[in-house]
Amino acid sequence: MLPITGYTDKLSIRPGGALEVKVSSQSALPYHVQLTRVTCADPNPAGPGWKETPIDSAINTSYPSRVQPYHLGSYMLVDAVNAPPPITPTLTLDALVYPTSPTRGIQGIIDTGPLSIFINELGYLCSELDHTTVFKLTDFGPLSERHWYRVLCSYDGTKGLLSLACTRVGTHSNHLMKQQEFQCPLTNTLPEIHKISVACLLQSKPYAFFNGKIEAPTIQSKALSFDAAKAAEPFETKTDIFARWDFSLGIQSDVTTDIGPNQLHGSLHNVPTRAVKSSAWSGQEMCWRHAPNEYAAIHFHDDDAGDFGWETDFILDIPNNFACGFYSINLTNDAGKDAIPFYVCAPRGIRKADICVIIPTFTYIVYGNYVRFDYGEAWEQRASDWNAYPHSPGAHPDYGLSTYNHHSDESGVAYSSRFRPLLNLRPGYLIFPHDMGSGLRHVQADTHLLAWLEDCGYAYDIMTDEELHLEGVASIQNYPVVLTGTHPEYHTAESWQAFSDYKDLGGRLCYLGGNGFYWRIAVHPETPGILEIRRAESGIRVWASEPGEYYNAFDGQYGGLWTRNGRPPQQLVGVGFTSQGDFVGSYYRKNADADNPRASWMFKDIQDDILGDFGLSGGGAAGFEVDRAEPRFGTPANALIVASSEGHSDFFMAVPEEMMTPLANLANAPMDELIRSDMVFFETPSGGAVFSVGSITFCGSLPHNNFKNNISTLLRNVIDRFVNPDPFDYPLA
Numbered sequence: 001m002l003p004i005t006g007y008t009d010k011l012s013i014r015p016g017g018a019l020e021v022k023v024s025s026q027s028a029l030p031y032h033v034q035l036t037r038v039t040c041a042d043p044n045p046a047g048p049g050w051k052e053t054p055i056d057s058a059i060n061t062s063y064p065s066r067v068q069p070y071h072l073g074s075y076m077l078v079d080a081v082n083a084p085p086p087i088t089p090t091l092t093l094d095a096l097v098y099p100t101s102p103t104r105g106i107q108g109i110i111d112t113g114p115l116s117i118f119i120n121e122l123g124y125l126c127s128e129l130d131h132t133t134v135f136k137l138t139d140f141g142p143l144s145e146r147h148w149y150r151v152l153c154s155y156d157g158t159k160g161l162l163s164l165a166c167t168r169v170g171t172h173s174n175h176l177m178k179q180q181e182f183q184c185p186l187t188n189t190l191p192e193i194h195k196i197s198v199a200c201l202l203q204s205k206p207y208a209f210f211n212g213k214i215e216a217p218t219i220q221s222k223a224l225s226f227d228a229a230k231a232a233e234p235f236e237t238k239t240d241i242f243a244r245w246d247f248s249l250g251i252q253s254d255v256t257t258d259i260g261p262n263q264l265h266g267s268l269h270n271v272p273t274r275a276v277k278s279s280a281w282s283g284q285e286m287c288w289r290h291a292p293n294e295y296a297a298i299h300f301h302d303d304d305a306g307d308f309g310w311e312t313d314f315i316l317d318i319p320n321n322f323a324c325g326f327y328s329i330n331l332t333n334d335a336g337k338d339a340i341p342f343y344v345c346a347p348r349g350i351r352k353a354d355i356c357v358i359i360p361t362f363t364y365i366v367y368g369n370y371v372r373f374d375y376g377e378a379w380e381q382r383a384s385d386w387n388a389y390p391h392s393p394g395a396h397p398d399y400g401l402s403t404y405n406h407h408s409d410e411s412g413v414a415y416s417s418r419f420r421p422l423l424n425l426r427p428g429y430l431i432f433p434h435d436m437g438s439g440l441r442h443v444q445a446d447t448h449l450l451a452w453l454e455d456c457g458y459a460y461d462i463m464t465d466e467e468l469h470l471e472g473v474a475s476i477q478n479y480p481v482v483l484t485g486t487h488p489e490y491h492t493a494e495s496w497q498a499f500s501d502y503k504d505l506g507g508r509l510c511y512l513g514g515n516g517f518y519w520r521i522a523v524h525p526e527t528p529g530i531l532e533i534r535r536a537e538s539g540i541r542v543w544a545s546e547p548g549e550y551y552n553a554f555d556g557q558y559g560g561l562w563t564r565n566g567r568p569p570q571q572l573v574g575v576g577f578t579s580q581g582d583f584v585g586s587y588y589r590k591n592a593d594a595d596n597p598r599a600s601w602m603f604k605d606i607q608d609d610i611l612g613d614f615g616l617s618g619g620g621a622a623g624f625e626v627d628r629a630e631p632r633f634g635t636p637a638n639a640l641i642v643a644s645s646e647g648h649s650d651f652f653m654a655v656p657e658e659m660m661t662p663l664a665n666l667a668n669a670p671m672d673e674l675i676r677s678d679m680v681f682f683e684t685p686s687g688g689a690v691f692s693v694g695s696i697t698f699c700g701s702l703p704h705n706n707f708k709n710n711i712s713t714l715l716r717n718v719i720d721r722f723v724n725p726d727p728f729d730y731p732l733a
Contacts, residue, residue: 001398002391003336004031004065005421007308008329011361011529012343012464015322019342021329022310025065031333032062035316038326038341040451040703041427043388044438047616048451048703050388050428052328059316065333068311070420072400073209074272074304075108075200076217076256078243080193083262086221086242089157089187093117093127094220095198096150096169096279098213098297100409102143107210107302108201109151110217114191116201117153117164118208119143125166127153129184131203137164140178145212145409148279150177156223157187163223169279193219196243198266199300206269209302211409215278216296218244248296251275251288251553252525256298271306271415271530273299275553277546286548289556301407305400307419307527318344324352324462326359326443326450328427339389339426341443346461348471353459354723356479357449360488362465362495362521364442365531368422369393370402378433389428396423403533404542412543417530432583437616437700439583445617445700446485449512452702456716469494469523473501481722486513486617486699487625490521490533493555496562500572506686508722512715514677514696515577515625517569520562522554534559538657540580561657563633571634574680575627575694581652581675585620585697587613588643588679598731599640599681602691602717611643611679612711617700621711623648626677627694630667636682638731645677645695687727691718 006023013019025031036052043050054060093110095117102123109117116128123142127135143149148169155162162184167177195202198217199210219242241260249257251274256266275288278297288295316329322344329340343359346352375394383390393399399421403413423429425443432439440448453460460483467475469492476482482502488511491499496517503509518539524530535541536550539561552559562569569576588611594603612621622645629635654674658666665674677694684690701711 001026002338002396002421003027004331004333005338006313006331006340007310007419007421008340008342010342011418012345012359012466013318014345015318015320015347017318019316019318020312021314021316021340022068023063023313023331024068024310025333026067027065027333027335029065029334030062031065031331033059033314034330035059036328036330037323038328038427038447039454041444041447042438042440042616043386043428043430044616045386047438051451052427057316059314059329063313070308070310071206072270072305072398073200073206073302074268074270074300075206075209076198076266076268078196078264078266080196080264083193083242083264085190085192087190088222089190090221090223091115091155091191092220092222092224093153094218094224096148096215098146098148098279099123099143100145100212100411102145104211104302104408106201106208108197108199108208109210109214110219111197111201112191112193112219113195113202114193115153115155117151118201125151125164127162127164129155129162133184135162135164135182137166137178137180139180140166152224154223157189160184160186196264198245199272210300211302213276213278213297213299215247216244246296247274247298248292251292251295252556254526268298269306270304271417272301272304273414273553275549275551277548281548283548287551289551299411301409301411303401303408305420306417306530320347324460326447341425341427343462343464345463345467351461351478353461354480355453355458355460355483355719356476356481357460357462357483358468358476358485358488359446359462359464360485362490362492362531363487364425365416365418365422366403366490366521366533367442368402368416368418368425369399370404370424371397374433379430382433383430388430389426391423393423399423406543412535412545414534415530415532419529435583436619440617440700441696442487448616448699448702449483449485452707452712455707458719465491465495466528468498473498473505476502477505477507479507480725481508481510481719483510484512484516487696488513488516489518491517491562492521492523493557496567503572503684503688503690504686506684506688506727508688509573509690510718510722511573511690511692512699514627514694515580516627517562517572518577520559520565522552522557522559524554536560537564540655563657568633569627570630573690573692574635574639574682575629575678575692576633577655578626578628578658579652579654579675580625581623581649583618583624584649585615585618585623585700586645586647587611587620588622588645588677590643591641593640594642596640598683599642601721602642602681602714604717606710606713608710611714612698612701614704614709615697615701616703617697621698621701622677622695623697625696627692628674628676629678629680632667635680639680639682641678641680643679648675683728683730685730687730689722689728691722
């Protein structure tokens, strides 16, 4: 746990709004706050430097320290204090379970207080009575991972008997149930059930979180006859139901529905994964909306992270005259420091500049707290040498993972939340410790663009993905020029459509990154700020969604690549992801289209044929993840390819979605031709235009030589023409 850290309730805010700041400080002494505006977040001493300006604010003072608790692990919780109690000292707990790491410690299945059922650290089914006596089913060996089981625990205080039973589901031994009976104290005391948990055990707080799927947890207020249970289909018995939760209902929600008479609806905590296959999945239907009864399970993980739920320490009121930009709330106590980032957008409906930069906050959140494989001594050494941000998610996985990580049970992380400290969003954070430049991506790399705009004297407003998602094209339609960041990879249908509508309305769009508009995501309908990704079918990815689980839980739509959703990036910006390699940048070479009068203006004062053979991101403007034009995927017929990259290393490979065989690809082109970045320009029928660079490392070249270089000149020429209100002639009219 960090000495001091925190987060805000929003990642972007408009003037006149209020930002709630939540801090956890380990110190016994007060901590101090200083607000700053960040113009460059690159700590590399060979670059423009880490630049932030202190801002006068009422929050710049000291606050009492306190530790704000949190825990990882998802579960369901039910308040049963008002439910009618059982009329006899009898209970039965019943569920279908699909453990994914059955030997990873004690894992709760159902806990009612007086009676619980769980698996122990060796994977055996167990029960605990009154938090004192544990019983273990030894006749049924340890549960195997990734198999469905029906588990039951029956208790009869009047007979002094407790029974445990288990059977494998979906095999020829489906009805060969193993059962053991145990003696326990005789009693006529009625069980008192105040709280119920599923997927964990309860004491003063939840613990022993379950890894795997649980389906149809049921509590009956009688001791179920196992002879009857063996002869019946699971959960066929309908009498004496205390509670029965049907997870096929409300899949888009964090509420679980009790279909029993007491209506003990539950709440899900730390966003377990819904819209997953249950024991009845037939393989005949791939969309949970079409057969919800086949998706009646929830996948819980012991390292799920949702909303940490910290209390607010202080509120930052954003004045009406606050400038757009990237800001940081700097926290300091006697043991350490941290910085909480946020963005101030333009007031709603008011344009203060001709240029609007769209900050890709959805992509930031999806990558939030990425525990990278290359974290280690080299990272720590460079962070120390450069006085960079000192904390890495690799050293602090206790703040939750990113969707580029695996859960402890090796399933992919499908959800990411901004309601927690996201360490890799901090100013000065490093990604690659061995890069010949600064080794930056995302938040920090995008400040190369902000620093360039400020150095050039361009006024700019800011919007983020969230404004586009919530407000659509209305948030940006009045801007003559819109710029993207270096890696706008993840988009909802709404944010994608906002860009498309802006282009269609005659806007001038500069796509200044690579691997953009690639994955489709969904926003939690009840808790915006929690995002979902299903890594379906293909694409460069670190994990793959299970077959039959390609549809988002949050919005019910098909997930995965935008290309698989019929919206390739080439349709929007003329280029699309084609290749990825190591974090090394190459250069562009001008093509014949650079001399076309429709585009030659952008090379004013540039005599070089080689563009961007320098930079703070991998040493060149064209690298790491690159995009190319492809008419088959929607690059407009009037698109000019004014420059293309060359000289990429052998580490670069084509994206898998274009590979048909090891020797053939969708473009029917030599493999080497797929490894390139295309710089593209095209006009739109409504008088607008699009300029795309197709490379993540492009903006890293802007600060080179104190912002005086051919990449800087090129972009300045493009923006100056795009700001000019004269319409572009559409050549295909």
